[in-house]
Amino acid sequence: MDGIARRSRPLGLSEIQHFSCLSPRRPAWEGRIVGQIMKILDEVARFGARLAPEPVCDPCIAQKLSLDDMALASDASHELAGSHGFERFKGVCRLCDQNGMVIRRH
Template identity: 85%
Template sequence: MRILDDVARFVARLGPEPVCDPCIAQKLSLDDVALASHARHELAGSHGFERFKGACSLCDQSGMVIRRH
């Protein structure tokens, strides 16, 4: 649960700017991008988090990102 909380806080701090899984993993020093991806899926659609296809505000790469309003 700690990873989910860390990801939620990180995404919320960036809000409303979107961020991708690789940037989440890098900034939070996660060993595996899959951990960030799992957390993103858990957060999407709840508490103001939204998942969509767009450009990451940190690396400017297009793909699936998450943000909080």
Template identity: 50%
Template structure:
């Protein structure tokens, strides 16, 4: 499931997206599933996780983004 998450976040770059929005848009079973994947991506290939505003739901929470 890592590849669809990676592609989704990359498509939104450089805008951050939260685990909940990733789970919803990719039809994952739970936001925790997205959290597992985004934690694996963080720190690799230009992906970073931090507390910020999600570009889709506008909530302030942990998000991931691809630095460009």
């Protein structure tokens, strides 16, 4: 095991209903986008669970998970906030000691 907590199941459709690309009449390529979004959400959730209960900022999430864009980490942390024990707030990142918006799982 690589030290990353595994989810018992992937994030479900009900957990990402707000994505506009989930409409049943969208082109097939949008299904691949949803798959990529789900993968990023799952990676961020596992990363946050591994560091629990320590808070971590979006730039550190993007750097540690090798995401191309910090906005991907930010979007994922926004989506996770308030679900699965995650909360988002202003605080100090455990990894870089910078003050700003962080997410943690408690």
